[in-house]
Amino acid sequence: MSEASETGGAKPRLYHAPPSYYSMIARLALAEGGVPYERVFVDxxxxxxxxxPDYVRLNPNMTVPTLVLADRVLDQSRDIAEYAFGVNEATVGAEAKAWLDLHYALPIEELTFGLFLARSRLARIMVPKVLARVHRHLLKHAAETPDLAAVYRARAEVFAKRLRIFDPAAAGPLAERRRAQAIDILERMERALSDGRATLTPPAYGVADTILTVFLARVAFVGLGAEISGRPALERYWRxxxxxxxxxxxxxxxxxxILRMLKGILFDRA
Incomplete structure (x- = not known):
């Protein structure tokens, strides 16, 4: 991970991974909000x-994105998006809040990996191995970094849970549940947009549009693009x-x- 200049008075610093779903939400929100920031690639x-350890001290969740501001650190994509638009939980507006709540109720990694596991025999072999590897690494970090041991053990438990969730034997039902949940969101968007509105929460583009745009991108990414194109109002909005x-x-x-992702990894930059 390459370290950019320290923040004191400088631009906010965004730690991100290019293909990460929640990193995309942060980048799009900051772009739409006109917030200048410095990118730091996280492999x-x-x-x-x-x-x-240096990253864990910034973000004990060990996730991306992380936005480092002069006075605080934001480690949730929803908080970063609201910051970029100058709103918060109290001021975001009821309609936008309903869309955000609906979106964040869907475990997006279960949609992504559930479909991946259901479709690919190789994934059913490799994903549990990768999760087990991360689990081992976290326990090793816990043993080697006493001041962060509790944080590492808590994160290791998250991966132990993921090993159970992403059991290859349960991949089909998991994929179907999350697919149905995603399609429900698409159908709700279609109904809302069918009155011809240009944005989800008129009169202007807002935080809900940012987050649901990235959701549509992920729907296309996992091979469900036909679910967008088959809904005319949603297709118009997506375009x-x-x-x-x-x-x-x-x-x-x-x-x-794949090549872009490898380039970022090899050269340690976005």
Missing amino acids: IHFRLSQEQ AMQARPSFAVADIWTRAH
Whole structure:
């Protein structure tokens, strides 16, 4: 993980991983909110940089994104998105809050990996091995870093739970449950947008549009793009969201870019 300049008075620093779902939410929100920031690449796949003690002290959840501000650290994509738009839980508005609550009720990793496991025999072999490897690393960090031992053990328990959730024998039912949940969100979006509105919470583009745009990108990424194109109002909205300059600036992934991901890992930069 390459370290950028310290914050004191400088631009906020965003620790992120390009293909990470929640990193994309943060990047898109910051782009739409016009917030200048400095990007710091975190290799969450090979070097497992999110487990290094310096990063753990910033974000004990060992997740991305993390936004370091002059006066605080935000380690949840929802908080970062609300910060970028200058709103918070109390001021975001009832309609936008309902969309955010609906979105964050879906465990997006269970949609992504549930479908991946259900479709791929190789994934059913490799995913449990990768999860077990991370679990071992976390326990090793706990033994080697006494002041963070409790944090590492708590995170290890998260991965022990994931090993149970992503049991290959249960991949089919898991994928179907999360697919149904995702399609319910798409259907709700279709109904809302069918009155011709340009954004989810008129009159202007807002935080709900940012988060649901990334959700649509993930729907396309996991091979469910037909569920968007089969809904005319949603398809119109999706095309409009992709045409916004922020979509390219924020580097929103609608498909895997293996070579780009490897380049980022090898050269340790976004």
